[in-house]
Amino acid sequence: MSDDSTAEREQGSAFLPRFDGQGLLTAIAVDCVTSEILMVAFMDSEALAKTRETGLAHFHSRSRGRLWLKGETSGHxxxxEEIRVDCDQDALVMLVRPAGPACHTGARSCFYRRLDGDRLQRISD
Structure with a gap:
């Protein structure tokens, strides 16, 4: 990448998402009211476009190899509300309003345990 395009990506106003070798970028969903991190997933260009078009978070399911609307079966x-882009445009933070638990386990957040020594301990809600 030239110095000009690096400067534009890092300092400019153009949205120039930088997908990795698998065509993905990291997307972090954060509750817009509580600032709690709800989940981390990946977006390809299709998921990013669909999210921007609909206002609902879409991701690329690596296990299923396809577009995935978060909550497509659960309704959650x-x-x-807002998409924030990191300095080199390879990661996004999405400020979201969840319609129920974000984790497929039923937990509010996918980050419902903390590391305690070599064990995981459930965090109280």
Whole structure:
């Protein structure tokens, strides 16, 4: 990448998402009211476009190899209020309004345990 394009990506106003070798970028969903991290997933260009078009968080499911609307079966969608882009445009933070638990386990957040020595300990809600 030239110095000009690096400067534009890092300092400019153009949205120039930088996908990795698998065509993905990291997307972190954060509750827009509580600032709690709800989940981390990956987006490809299709998921990013669909999220921007609908206002609902879409991701690329690596296990299923396809587009995935968060909440497509549970109804626990994530309504995107704002998308923030990191300095080199390879990661996103989405400020969202969750319509129910974000984790497939039923927990409010996928981050419901903490490391305690060599064990995981459930965090109280």
């Amino acid at each position: 969608v994530l309504r995107v």
